[in-house]
Amino acid sequence: MNGLTIQLAGDRLAFNPGEGLAGSVNWSSEQAPRSLELRLFWFTRGKGIEDVGVVENLIFEQPLPQETRSFLLKLPQAPYSCLGTLVSVVWALELIAYPSKAVTRQEIEVGPGRKAARLRAVATDRPSALSVRFGK
Amino acid sequence: VLAIGYFFLALFNPRPRLTVTPGTPRLGDSVRVDWEISGRVESLKNFHVRLEGKEEATYQSGDKTATERSAFARLDIASSTLPQEMRSGSGNVIIPVDLMHSFTSKHNRIAWSIRIDGAIQWWPDLGEEFALTVMPAPPAATEDL
Numbered sequence: 001m002n003g004l005t006i007q008l009a010g011d012r013l014a015f016n017p018g019e020g021l022a023g024s025v026n027w028s029s030e031q032a033p034r035s036l037e038l039r040l041f042w043f044t045r046g047k048g049i050e051d052v053g054v055v056e057n058l059i060f061e062q063p064l065p066q067e068t069r070s071f072l073l074k075l076p077q078a079p080y081s082c083l084g085t086l087v088s089v090v091w092a093l094e095l096i097a098y099p100s101k102a103v104t105r106q107e108i109e110v111g112p113g114r115k116a117a118r119l120r121a122v123a124t125d126r127p128s129a130l131s132v133r134f135g136k
Numbered sequence: 137v138l139a140i141g142y143f144f145l146a147l148f149n150p151r152p153r154l155t156v157t158p159g160t161p162r163l164g165d166s167v168r169v170d171w172e173i174s175g176r177v178e179s180l181k182n183f184h185v186r187l188e189g190k191e192e193a194t195y196q197s198g199d200k201t202a203t204e205r206s207a208f209a210r211l212d213i214a215s216s217t218l219p220q221e222m223r224s225g226s227g228n229v230i231i232p233v234d235l236m237h238s239f240t241s242k243h244n245r246i247a248w249s250i251r252i253d254g255a256i257q258w259w260p261d262l263g264e265e266f267a268l269t270v271m272p273a274p275p276a277a278t279e280d281l
Contacts, residue, residue: 018275044244047204048193051241078272082236085206086193087244089236112163112273117236119191119208119246 003028004095004104006038013107014114017080021073021108025095028066033097036060040073042081045088081109081116149262150175152252156268163273164233169213169250170226180254180262183222185213187229187268189236192245209235213250222254237272 008023015021025038041054056073063069075091082089092107109116155170169185189209194201213227231248239246248270254262 016275017272044241046191046193046244048195049243051243053241077275078237079239080236080272082239082246084191084208084236084246086191086204087246089239089244112233115234117234119189119236121206122208122210 002030004097004102006093006095006104006106008093008106008108014109015075016112016114017075017077017110019075021075021093022071023093024068024070025060026068027063027095027097029097030065032065033063033100035098036063037096037098038071038073039094039096040075040091041094042079042089042091045090046084047086075110080111082111082119083116084119085121087119149256149260150177150180150254152262152264154250154252154266156250156266160269160271161231162271163231163235163237166228166230167268168226168228170224171214171252172224173222177223178219179256179259180219180222181257182215182217183254183262184215184252185227186251186253187211187213187231188249188251188265189270190247190249192247194243209248231270233273238268238270 005026006023007026008021021040025036027033027036038058039054040056041052043052044050055076058071060069079089081091090107091110092105094103094105096103111117150173153172157168158165161167167187171185187209188207191206191208192203194203209232211229213229214225216222236246238248248268250266250268252262252264256262
C-alpha cells in the first residue's frame with residue numbers, strides 16, 4: 001500500500017455536534033486491497049488507560065488498486081472533544097486497508113462552536129453567576 | 137484503629153439533604169439547589185455548597201490500578217457561618233456552556249457533583265458529595281459559540 005489519505009470537504013477539521021461529515025478517501029497500491037474500512041470514533045488520551053468508542057464504520061468493497069471514493073457520516077451529539085489535565089477525548093477518522101492493515105488517521109475537533117472543551121485544573125474557587133436565598 | 141474511630145465519629149455529623157432542579161441539567165442551564173441539614177447544625181463553624189466538575193483517570197501502576205482526580209470547575213452556590221442559614225436554604229448556579237458534559241468510559245470520567253463541606257471543631261469535618269449528570273447543551277444553544 002503506497003498511499004492512504006482521508007480528505008474532508010473544505011479541508012475542515014472542526015465540527016459542531018450532530019453535523020454531517022463529508023469527504024473522500026483515496027488509496028493507491030500495486031495490488032488492489034481486499035477491502036477498506038473507514039471508522040469514525042473517539043478515544044481518550046491522557047493519564048488513564050485508553051478507551052475507544054467506534055461510532056460508525058463504512059466498508060469499501062471491491063476496491064481498485066488506485067481509487068477515490070466519497071463518504072458522508074453524521075456526528076453524534078456527544079461526547080464533545082475535550083482537552084483536560086488528565087483526560088482528553090479525541091475524535092478521529094481512520095482508514096484501514098485489508099489485508100495489509102495499513103492505516104491512516106485524521107483527528108478532528110467536535111464541540112459547540114466547533115471547538116473542543118478546554119479543562120484547566122482549578123486550585124481556588126472561581127467566580128460564578130450566583131444568587132443565594134437562605135431560609136424557607 | 138484511628139481511621140475506624142474517625143469514620144465512627146463522622147456518623148454523628150449533620151446530615152444534608154439536597155434537591156436539584158432540573159435533576160439532569162444541560163451545559164448552560166441554571167441549576168437551583170435546595171438544601172436541608174438535620175442533626176447538630178450548630179456544631180458547624182462554616183458551610184459551603186459548590187458545584188464541582190472533575191476529571192478522573194484510572195491508570196496502571198505496577199500490578200495495581202490507581203485513579204487520579206483533578207477539578208476543572210468549582211462554582212460557589214452558597215456559604216455561611218450562621219446556623220440558621222446553614223439549616224436550610226437555596227442557591228442558583230449557571231453551568232458554563234463551554235465546559236464538558238458528564239462522560240464515562242471504562243477508565244476515564246468527567247464527573248459533576250454538588251459538594252457540601254463544613255468544618256467542625258474537634259470532630260471530623262462534614263464533606264458530602266452528590267453526583268449530578270450534566271448533559272450536552274441543546275444544539276441551538278451552541279450555534280453561536
